Structure formats: structure tokens, C-alpha cells
Amino acid sequence: MENVNSIKTGSTYLNLDRKIAVLKYNRKYLSNVFSLLNSDEMLQVVDCFLSSTPNHQTKINKLTSAEYVAVIKRLLIDDATVYDAFDAKEILTSVENLYSFYRSFLRISVMNATHNQILNTEFLGIDDKFNDLVRNLYRAVEEKIQGFPNHTYRQVNAGTNASIMIKPYKWSIPTEYEQLKSINFIDKIMLRPPMMMHTPSNKRKGTFSSVDYNPIDHFDGKPGEWYCYPAKIGESLAFIYFNQDYFVSGLALANLFELADEELITNHKPDLILLFGVDKTEGDVSHYHYDESNDIWVGEVPYNDQTTYFGYMKKMCLTLHNLHMIYQNRLPIHGSMVKIKFSNGKTKTVVFFGDSGAGKSESIEALQEIAGEQIHEMETIFDDMGSFTLDPNDPEGLYAQGTEIGAFVRLDDLSSAVAFNNMDRGVYLNPEQKNARVIIPANTYDRVIKRHHIDMWVYANNYDTEIGLHRFEKLADAKKTFTDGKRFALGTTDEVGMSTTFFANPFGPVQEQARTQTIIDGVFDVLFKNNVYVGEIYTHLGNDKSKDSLNQSVQQMLDTLMDS
Template identity: 65%
Template sequence: MDKSILKSEDFYLNPDRQISIIDFNKNYVNNIFQLVNSKALKRLVSLYLENQKHSSPNHLENQGADIYVSTLKAILVDDKPNYSQFDDDEILQSIEDFYSFYRAYLRISVVNLHNSSIVSKEFIDIDEKFNEIVIQLYRTIEEKVQGFKTNTFRQVNAGTNASILTQSIEWDTPAKYNSLKSIQFLNTMMLKPPLMMHTKSNKREGTFTAVDYNPIDHFNGERDEWFCYPALIGESLAFIYFHRDYFVSGLALANLFKLADTSKIAEQKPDLILLFGIKETEGQVSHFHHDTENDIWVGEVPYNDKTTYFGYMKKMCLTLHNLHMIYTDNLPIHGSMVRISFSNGKHKTVVFFGDSGAGKSESIEALQEVADDKINNIETIFDDMGSFSFDENGNIYAQGTETGAFVRLDDLSNSVAFNNMDRGVYLNPELQNARVIIPANIHKRVIEHHNIDMWVYANNYDNEIGLHRFDDINQAKDTFVSGKRKALGTTDEVGMTTTFFSNPFGPVQEPEKTQPIIDKVFDKLFEDNIYVGEIYTHLGNDKSKDSLNESAKELLNELYNN
């Protein structure tokens, strides 16, 4: 274990991953005096001073953790002789730096339900009280040293910026998965957005590959080190197990997939299991396996710096779900689906299709920008992945997977950005390919059976402007199946690429099983005279979006008048 990691029964802190976890079940401070006397605070001071050792000229910070904490105590009880040897300005500066040092971490409190309805109702209050104690300690020391009351307050999340309620739940566990039975499920989550989180990686690389062994054979995680986010991905039940050093991704899931409640988990067998943060995988890359005996899709993602990027967790979840869809004769769609309400009373449901960077989300935003007063509302059904299915009468419908959107900050229009700013989970906002995860719709609405009025391919490589409807079913299939696009660098790809059915998360892994479903879907869409076409986004060449706006005008005209 890394020597800089602080690990005890009630407190965990990993400087390399900038994560701190406080277990309120093991220890809880009730006032500032218990906090300043706690072992956790002293360990945190030691780590801070070690971090400052080679750069700080501050006399207080050169004295070590014992004297530093004793000084804080002396200030609290107005014991001037025991801290008068230090300059007041130096004390204030050090306290400010120490406070900022701690708040730079993702800080999570954990409370276990223990089947207590009282805890279930009060865990947020428990966390809020802790935050008040931390900020009270900071302000009390500051005011005592400076000698006057502070008259400008910033009510930040001083102690934690997230809290989780965990629970043990008995589920239908096949024998080979017994190693997972002790891992706690996330029961309830409280985020304090906007959350600004940072990871060591900011781009996803490669695709996920099949292996002939079950990744559960690699799992030997300990109860205190792992958590399970039980997710509803579309209508699939997914148990997403992650190592605590991946809590950035674990928390971000709350804005993307609905957290399944106890009734969905108890005595149930999941469709999907993801093991995220295993120490060793074959070739140190990400894999999946179909456990046909138990009909569970199992994924594994290795513990390393690359996989800290949230895209690995999101896309592996969707890969497992999409494979599950293919094996149940449904067609995974890499795209965005919206229901548009027009001022003339019409409602149209449109699916934008294409691989990352093709211009799916950008087309929707361009449509909003050029709509003037013709559009009353655009409802997002799904933002990145959905599926086409057939009902019992043979009619085709679409449904989504995610309740949120994982979006590049650069691609957000001002209206979308500012309307959702206070609800977002932001990842590496200062870097290229910065992302935000924002809620988009409720799960019940996402999984409804939605009709399809238009399905368009986001073409970011051709020079035409506007909209093109396919008259020839084979030409349409060739365009959608070839999956051409000009990659924009959001993954490790650059330049012109092709991806089977524009979807490297399921169809690429199972093209032979996917193709018959594709044929069936296209046959039905053309039989029902559904608009199947392409919109020219120009995003592979034209960063100004002027051409895209022209294409959006033609799209608006088609939807509004037909």
C-alpha cells in the first residue's frame, strides 16, 4: 500500500486519487473539540505538513503535527502563551492553506442503514451537522487569531461534498458469485452539486473485448474497500461494483443511471455485473464475459490511472447492457432521442444516430438555436444510448438507457449549461475534453415505449448542407452500418474512421448477431414509411457550426411542416 495513504477503521484518504472517505458508523464527532482531538485530524495535518515540507517558509508548519494540533487547541481555549511564538499572519495563512488542502479532495461520508428507519431519514442531517462542525472549527480559529468577527461568509461544503447510505441486501447469488455477497449496496445518495471532480485520465482508449473466463474469478475485494451501485440501465438490472478509489465515477453514476431500490434487488439476479478496479486483468485491459449458465453479462476493468476517466465506467456499463439487448433480439442504438413539441401543436420524436463526435447533441442544440418561436419544448428521452425493439404486435418502438447526459463542456449551449449548472457533476473542468454529467429525464419516462417519427445519421464528414432522406433501403443500411465519421479526439481516434453500426459498445463485439436485427428494423421502418435519413453536421471540418445551423434549419422545416 502507498505509504501516503491514510487508512484506519473510520477514515480513508488517498492523495493519489484525491479521495477521502469518512465512516460515521465507526466514529462521529459531535463538536469542534472532538474534531480537533481526533486521530483523523492529526493524520491529515501530518499529510498536509509533509506536502508542504519542501516549499513552506511558515514557522508553524515546520514544527510537526503534534505542535500544529496543540496550537489549534491553544487557540480554541485562548491559551495565548502556547501559540504566541508564531506570527498571527502565518497562522492564518497556514489554516487557510490546510483548509483548502482538505477541500481539494472528493470527500464522502458513509452511513450504514442497519435496517433503521431513523438512520434512513436522518443520514442527511448527520452529514450536515458534520459539515457545520468543520466550518465552525475553521471560522472559530480564524476569528480568534485575527481578533475580530468575520463579516463575509461563504457557506461551502467544508466537511464533505457527498454522503451515501449503504445497506446489506440478500440477492439471488449464484454460487460462483459468493465473493460479492458481503459488499454493501448504495441505498441512498446525497450529492452537493455543482461537484468539481478530477481524475488522472481524461480520455478513453480502445474497445472492450470478450474473454473465455469469468472475471469473477479475479475478484477478491474486501468489504471495506468495495461498494456496489445497483443501477437500472434501461430495463436491465446492473450491479456495478467499484473499488473505493473510483468513487469519482461511482458518484457520477447517480446523474446517469437510476439507483435501484431494495425491491428491485432483494432476491433478484442481475442481468449485468461490472467489477471496476480489479488489480489484475488479462493484458491489463477491460473485458466482458457471458456467463451462459446463469445468463449474466460480467465485465472487468483494471485498476490503473487510465481507467479513472468516467467514460470507462459508463461505456462498459452500456456495452454489457447492449450485449444483453442483442441476445434478447433488440437493437442497441448509439444516439440521442428527443421528443419535440412545436408551436403548431405537432409533436415529433427524432433519433440522431452516430459515433462519438459525429454531432448528435450538437444537432439538437442547433435546432434549438434556429427554432425561433416554433419549438415549445425539447424533451430528451436518451442522450447517448437506447434501443429499438418490437412489441407483441410487431410494431417498432424505442426506449432509452440513461436518465442523464455525459456531455463535453465545450459542446454545451449557454442555455443548457446555465440551466443545469447547479445540478452537474463536473470532471476535469479545466482540461480539454472536460465533461459534465447532468440529469436529463426520469427513468419511468426513459423506458416507455416511444414511437419513432424520424431517424437521422449524423454525417460530420461530407460537404453537403441540409438533410437527406434515403429512398433506397440498401443505401440507408450501408450508411448506418458502415459508421463513418471524422473523429474529433474525444477518444484515442483521430481522422476518418469506420465503426460497425457506429456502436463500439455491443454491436462491434457481436456483428453477426446484430446484423439480422438491423435488417429487421430497417425493413419495418421503410414498410411504415418512417423518415430515415442523414443530417450534415460538418463538425469534422467546420468548427464554427454555421453549416450545422443551416442544416438544422432544413431539419426544422421538415419536422414543422410535414
């Protein structure tokens, strides 16, 4: 593991490089100003702040942490002699900088429900009170120094950005996985959106490969440093274990995958296990392994700055899920699916297919923008990954399901209306950088996994110069386009320019091409037998950044759907 610049106590963990703070309320809960000012935790934060202040620019910033806190105490009791030693403006500036320094961390409070038997309402209230405490202390000091009360108050998240309640669930643990027994599960999670989080990395590289060893064999994660997010990914049960330095990704999961409850987990075995932030991996890259004897897909992602990008956690989860689907004879679909209710009374389900940057989400957004009153309602079933299942007992012989309850999208690809309408629920990642992302809730779990029939399946073609919609007349031509997986890469991964990916999906199908091809053949046979519209939409995103051509293509799609 990389050298971590961190401070640990029984109740607090600060990672100064990743800017993550973990506050364990069960170990110590600071309930009033007196306990906060007299705590070791306060001294640690002040010490980190003073150490980070360039050249200790002012007299007050040259103090030790204990001396600095003593000045704050004197201010609170109206000891005017403090101004004999320090300039009031310098004190105010320093205190404001300290407040901003602490709030620059991603701050997570942790409560163990087993120790305190905390109720849901108490779980939220306890964290609210700590936020009030930190905010009120700052305001009290600020107003004492400036000599008058503020005229404007902003209820910022002063203490924490998020809170989790953890429990030691009893699940059906195979003997080989006993080292996971002591790691607590996240039982409840509370986010304070909009959340603006930052990571050293902002792009994913490469694909994930299989290994002949089980990653669990060299897992040595410690309780209190690791947490498990139990997720429902489609119909797969996944245990996502992550190191506390990856709390950015761990929290972002709440907007993407439904949190599994205790009833689903108790005495059950997961389909997928992910170990995220492990010390040792082969070649310092991400791998997966199929534990055939226990029927569990196990993934490992190494601890380094590169893997802090949320795409690593999301895509490894989806790779494991998709492999699980393939082994159940289901076809993973890299795409988006929407159910559209038209004003003329018709309802159509459309699946957009293609690799990252092809224009799947952009096509859906364009539909919303140009349809006007023609569309009564449009429901997103899945935004990035779903699956097709061949079922001889189904009237259509085939149905589709989604995997995620949320959407992980580029900010640049969102219209201002969509971005602002979802701001109060979003988790934003590196919002000021290129490839900035937001994770927003999109639908309920029950709707996502419901069995949906398909009216149209289109390949998002972002490289050809044509405009509009093209329907494949020949099955072989359609299958070739979909399996070739061509796209013009837009730099959302480490690829640039024209590329090809088997079935446009590097997360499962690429790793199991032979198995996947057999399912692809069966799916296309059923779709063409049922005369389902299988085609391609020309998105032009590799050539036309204005999206004018995309809008023309989407208009043709809209006309086709309404007339069919």
C-alpha cells in the same frame, strides 16, 4: 494493483494520489469541536498537509501534527501567548492552506443503515451537521487570528462533497458469485452539486473484448473497500461493484443511471455485473464474459490511472447492457432521441445516430437555439444510448427506449445557457482540461423506458461538405451509411481523423456483428415499410467549428418536421 499512497484507520481512508477521503460515520462520528480536535483523524489530515508543504516554508509548518493541533486549541481559548512564538499572519495563512488542502479531496461519508437503522431525514441531517462542524471550526480559528468577525460568509461544502447510505441486500446469488455477498449496496446517495471532480485520466482508449473465463473467478474485493451501485440501465438490472479509489465514477453514476431500490433487488438476479478496479486482468485491459449458465453478463475493468476516466465505467456498463439487448433481439442505438412538441400542435420523435463527436447532442442543442417559438417543448428521451425493439404486437411494429436518466457531455459542446442552467445539478469532471465533461440529469426513469414510436431517424454526418438534410430513397443506401459508421474523430477517444465503426457503436454491436446485422435488417425493413423518414443530417463538426453550417442543416430539419 498499483502502489497506493494511502492512510487507513477503522473510520477513515485517505488516498493521497487520487485525492479521495472516505469517512465512515458508523465507526466514528465527530459531533463537536472537542472530539474533532482530539481525534486521530485530525492528526492524520494535519500530518498529510505538513508533509505536502514545500520545504516547510514557515515556522508553524515545521511543527509536528500534534504540536500544530495544540496551537489551534490555544487559539480557540484565546491564549495570546501563541503569538509570542508564531506570526499571526503566518498562522492564518497556514490554517487557510490546511482548510484548502482538506477540501481538495473528494470527501465521501458512509453510513450503514443496518447498524443504526438510520432514517432518510437523519441520513441527510447527520452529514449536514458534520459539514457545519468543519466549517464552524475553520471560521472560529480564522476570526480568532484576525481579531474580528467576517463580513461575508460562504456556505461551502467544508466536511464532505457527498454521502452514501449502505445496506447488505439479499439477492439471488448464484454459487459462483458468493464472494460478492459481503459487499454492501448503496441504498441512498446524496450529492452536493455543483461537484468539481478530478481524475488522472481524461480520455478513453480502445474497445472492450470478450474472454472465455468469468472475471468473478479472480475477484477478491474486500468489504469496506468495495461498494455496489445497483443501477437500472434501460430495463436491465446492473450491479456495479467498484473499488473505493473509483468513488469519482461511482458517485457520477447517480446523475446517469437510476439507483435500483431494495424491492427490485431482493431475491432477484442481475442481468449485468461489473467489477471495476480489479487487481488482475488479462493484459491489463477491460473485458466482458457471458455467463450462459446463469444468464449474466460480467465485465471487468483493471485498477490503473487510465481507467479513472468516467468514460470507462459508463461505456462498460453500456457495453454489457447492449450485449444483453442484442441477445434479446433488440437493436442498441448509439444516439440521442428527443420528443418535440411544435407550436402548431404537431409532436415528432427524432433519433440522431452516430459515434462519439458526430454531432448528436450538438444538433439537439442547435434545435433548441434556433427554433424560438416554433417549438413549444422538447424532451430528451436518451442522450447517448437507446434501443429499438421489433414487436409484431405493436401498431408500428417497432418502438424505442432509452437507457440513461442523464447526459454525459463535453463542456465545449454546451452553450453557455445550457451549461449555466444546469450548473447547480451537475457533476463536472476535469473542468479545466481538454475534453472536460459534465453529467447532468436529463429525464425521469419512467419516461426514459417508456415505449416511443419514431418519426425520423437521421445519421449525424460530420465529415461531408453538404449542408442540410438528406433522405435516403433506397433501403440499401441507408443501411450502408448506418452500418459503415463513418465519422471524423474529434479526439474524444484515442482516435483522430476519419474512422469507421460497425453501426457507429463500439459498445456491443462491434462485438456481436453477425447477431446485430440480423436485427438491423429487420429494423430497416419495418422503417421503410412504414415510410419513416430515414436520412442523414450534415453537422459539419469535422470541418466547421463555428457551427454555422450545423445551424443551417438543423433549420432544414426543423422545416421538414413542421411540414410533415
